[in-house]
Amino acid sequence: MEKLLEIKEIKKTFYKKKIPFVAVDNICFDVEKGECFGLVGESGCGKSTIAKIITHLITPDTGSVLLNGEETLFLRGKKERKLYQDIQMVFQTPQDSFDPRRTLGDGIMESMRNQGMKKHQAKERMYELLEMVELPGEFASRYPHEVSGGQCQRAAIARALAPNPQLMICDEATSALDVTVQAQIVELLNKLREEQGLSLLLICHDLALVQKLCDRVLVMYKGGGVEQGVPDEVIQNPQNEYTKILVDSVF
């Protein structure tokens, strides 16, 4: 299989009042085309930080992020905007990821308009996307505070799908949802993966979900990667001390 995304030895240190804090420490992994890769670990272990590094929202201290074999970390301006046609992310807090003064439809159309699509074309595709995530068309004119968390999450997925990305990062895209809605969204993501050859980077702390969805998984602990492999093996036969605790706590 071809590698879509390669993460090599990235490291990020935050400074809190000049005290260094290593949030991500020498993480390496890669995501293949059409694959679903899971990233699990306890709260605060640096999962979102990795997602933000991949999407250029945070600059790492060292390391490289390759997309289709090309370095992306130095891209700026136009090329950086082009990168966002290939990589998209569903944010951890979907309701905060929509501008409170703009409708969900505006938010979904933003990337298409930026790519130079005509307004009526963008609108058409926006309704298609809403249908895809099983939201009625009327939600296009709603404001983020007028919809539920799950509906907002689906709108966020629609927005992330708008530029037809090759890689979609889902930062706990289902954590705030109840089990039935979660199942719907998981099903949707799986369908898209099969139909469009989309690669998924799934950030999650639910091992059961990872086992169900992911082809491979990386277990993180305090910024470092502790174990990588096929979910079934990792869960049934954990090699690392922390992974054992994590597995025991769930199953």
Next chain:
Amino acid sequence: MSMEEKITVRKQKVVKSHTRQKLFFFGGLAIAVLLVAAFAPYLTPYDPYEQDLSKALLPPGNGHLLGTDRYGRDMLSRVIMGSQTTIFSALLLVVIITIVGGAVGIFCGWHGGKLDAFLMRVSDIFLAFPGMVFAIAVASVLSGGVINAVVALACISWPKYARITRSQAMMIKHLPYISAAKLSGSGTWKIVWKHIVPNIAGPVIVTAVLDIGTMIMEIAGLSFLGLGAAPPTAEWGSMMSNGRSMLQTSPWVILSPGCAIFLTVIIFNLAGDTVRDVLDPKQRKR
């Protein structure tokens, strides 16, 4: 729904419609004042600049509702005409400081770094001076004239707006929806214009409306000191200054522009308060 809940819900509704009424009332008054200022030349019963010494210092009444000044000019006409100078220069001033201060603040908040630190120290310097004293100094360096008074007051007033917008921009730029806009391929300009400006406009507009009254007073104050409008121009501050020596003998000369300032400032302040209640209901509780 419990009884208590019902009561609070009802209270909220009453408060809301009450705010509406207040907004219509004070907003209407403010707009009326602005209309008077806009159409001043058509509303004056007499030519505000025509001198007639035989009618000098007539008391109110007898065809001159507010009396005449020492050159025999009709006070009512001069007060109406003066509203144009005073109110429009105050509006111009508020618009200038909102745009300049807002632009500086958003730039600093968004960009950060050394330029931000430098500009904020500059604004600290402006804020550290007693405002009016500094404005007097600037105005006297620039010499009189309404425009120079506006410039002088703009120099001392922009930092307040820079502060407000800077802190708001700094808070908003870390919110996920800004990151999401970036991921949607929007450039910096687009993000600032479409996502940051609309989200900080509310408190800035409230501050601006509340400042109109203050600015009317400061412009009139500078003119009173002879640093604003030049003598023949009808302007409330300079009209008061002209009547200063006649306070005991013919008080209407100083009282009419004085009351005009008083009423206008009150109207704009109350309008500003209601605008705040409508745009930002949270602040009212404090």
